[in-house]
Amino acid sequence: MTFFDQGGETAPVERLRARQWERLTAGLREVWATNPFWQARLRAAGLRDPGDVASWDDFARLPRLAKADLVADQAAHPPFGTNLTYPSDRYVRVFQTSGTTGSPIRWLETEESWAWWARCWAFVFRGAGLGPGDRIFFPFSFSLFVGFWAGFEGARALGALAIPGGGQDSATRLHVLRELGATALVCTPSYALHLAEVAPSQGLDLAKLGVRTTVHAGEPGAGIPAVRQRIEALWGARAFDHAGMTEVGAYGFECTAQAGLHVNELEFVAEVLDPETGRPVAFGEVGELTLTNLGRWGAPVVRYRSGDRVRLGARACACARTFVRLDGGILGRVDDMLIVRGVNVFPSALEGIIRRFEGVDEFQIEVFRRGELGEVRLLLEVDGATHGAEAPGRTAEGVREAVRHELGIRVEAVAVPARSLPRYELKARRVVRREAGAFGALDPRHPGGTP
Numbered sequence: 001m002t003f004f005d006q007g008g009e010t011a012p013v014e015r016l017r018a019r020q021w022e023r024l025t026a027g028l029r030e031v032w033a034t035n036p037f038w039q040a041r042l043r044a045a046g047l048r049d050p051g052d053v054a055s056w057d058d059f060a061r062l063p064r065l066a067k068a069d070l071v072a073d074q075a076a077h078p079p080f081g082t083n084l085t086y087p088s089d090r091y092v093r094v095f096q097t098s099g100t101t102g103s104p105i106r107w108l109e110t111e112e113s114w115a116w117w118a119r120c121w122a123f124v125f126r127g128a129g130l131g132p133g134d135r136i137f138f139p140f141s142f143s144l145f146v147g148f149w150a151g152f153e154g155a156r157a158l159g160a161l162a163i164p165g166g167g168q169d170s171a172t173r174l175h176v177l178r179e180l181g182a183t184a185l186v187c188t189p190s191y192a193l194h195l196a197e198v199a200p201s202q203g204l205d206l207a208k209l210g211v212r213t214t215v216h217a218g219e220p221g222a223g224i225p226a227v228r229q230r231i232e233a234l235w236g237a238r239a240f241d242h243a244g245m246t247e248v249g250a251y252g253f254e255c256t257a258q259a260g261l262h263v264n265e266l267e268f269v270a271e272v273l274d275p276e277t278g279r280p281v282a283f284g285e286v287g288e289l290t291l292t293n294l295g296r297w298g299a300p301v302v303r304y305r306s307g308d309r310v311r312l313g314a315r316a317c318a319c320a321r322t323f324v325r326l327d328g329g330i331l332g333r334v335d336d337m338l339i340v341r342g343v344n345v346f347p348s349a350l351e352g353i354i355r356r357f358e359g360v361d362e363f364q365i366e367v368f369r370r371g372e373l374g375e376v377r378l379l380l381e382v383d384g385a386t387h388g389a390e391a392p393g394r395t396a397e398g399v400r401e402a403v404r405h406e407l408g409i410r411v412e413a414v415a416v417p418a419r420s421l422p423r424y425e426l427k428a429r430r431v432v433r434r435e436a437g438a439f440g441a442l443d444p445r446h447p448g449g450t451p
């Protein structure tokens with residue numbers, strides 16, 4: 001047993017599967033008894049009683065749950081919907097999704113499921129090598145969005161010191177971080193880069209602040225090598241990727257071997273499925289990650305379509321964990337693929353190229369149609385005052401050529417002035433869809449149309 005293995009992270013796969021089965025079947029019995037949402041879904045799927053799920057093959061025949069199903073249920077039964085296993089007085093926390101796309105979904109947590117969130121985050125922190133004695137800073141607006149609330153509780157579960165960074169601007173956060181001796185930072189990749197932009201104005205050198213670990217969620221960024229390298233260089237720290245969502249929980253994390261995302265199979269059943277057919281993809285192939293809760297029976301998801309595109313990797317890992325790995329982390333969203341001049345391209349692939357160019361502080365991907373063709377224009381924020389008067393033009397040219405060479409597509413690339421694009425504390429929205437007419441009138445100094 002290794003130092004981090006407090007809950008069977010290195011158990012043989014057969015034992016993991018047996019343990020999952022035990023918890024899954026017990027949970028299904030529980031929701032079958034009292035949860036109206038799951039009663040209706042399971043009956044509609046032809047189940048007479050929970051005993052009808054008698055094997056993993058039976059499980060794989062259960063319908064997949066989509067976000068739209070949850071939205072429809074909450075619209076029909078406001079404010080919380082019917083996915084509730086217990087009477088309302090058993091629930092102690094309420095959250096809602098960030099609502100960046102469509103209607104937000106609300107979620108209630110019981111005392112048990114809130115402790116479960118914290119436990120899941122403790123896996124994330126242990127994966128990154130953190131433990132008691134660490135001081136973990138959360139530059140996060142503690143709102144209705146669950147985001148790093150759960151990480152904050154996870155730090156307590158880990159035995160580390162949790163430092164709240166709510167109600168502070170970026171400059172104040174940097175000073176708090178320094179004064180309280182934070183050793184770890186938890187935020188989106190974009191926000192870690194944004195803090196690095198703010199640091200010089202505060203006379204701070206991030207690499208000297210004592211933060212040796214950063215943990216990132218909310219965007220694929222930390223799994224993109226060029227983004228990770230930039231964060232690590234600016235902070236003088238090792239950057240770790242983490243994945244989670246309100247509907248599912250904190251399911252994925254990186255270990256110190258940093259060989260893709262491990263899925264916490266003690267708390268989730270993970271399937272990588274072809275989004276169209278729902279059939280499992282082969283080892284090494286890309287599909288949609290589909291997840292089932294094993295420890296959140298107050299409001300669970302079973303076979304939830306995460307929308308995350310992942311590549312199914314091997315289990316064997318230098319860290320000795322036996323959890324399945326997703327090579328390259330979250331590759332993007334199933335529904336965020338762009339078609340540029342007939343070629344499929346994911347925004348994360350563009351970001352992987354753009355972030356290699358040091359002069360680019362921020363960027364935006366504009367998508368528009370010209371005639372029948374989908375086109376992309378990259379707005380690249382390059383500070384000529386810092387990098388030299390020729391830097392903006394040279395960088396745009398370099399990015400354009402790299403995209404053509406590596407992705408085989410032609411895009412426009414335009415340098416825009418320093419500080420002209422939006423910054424984000426939470427999930428960044430860098431893809432902007434424009435109407436053809438609006439594009440013609442676009443003034444690069446005022447990109448507009450941004451949230």
Ligand SMILES: [Zn+2]
Nearest residue numbers: 255257317319
């Ligand atoms: Zn590992």
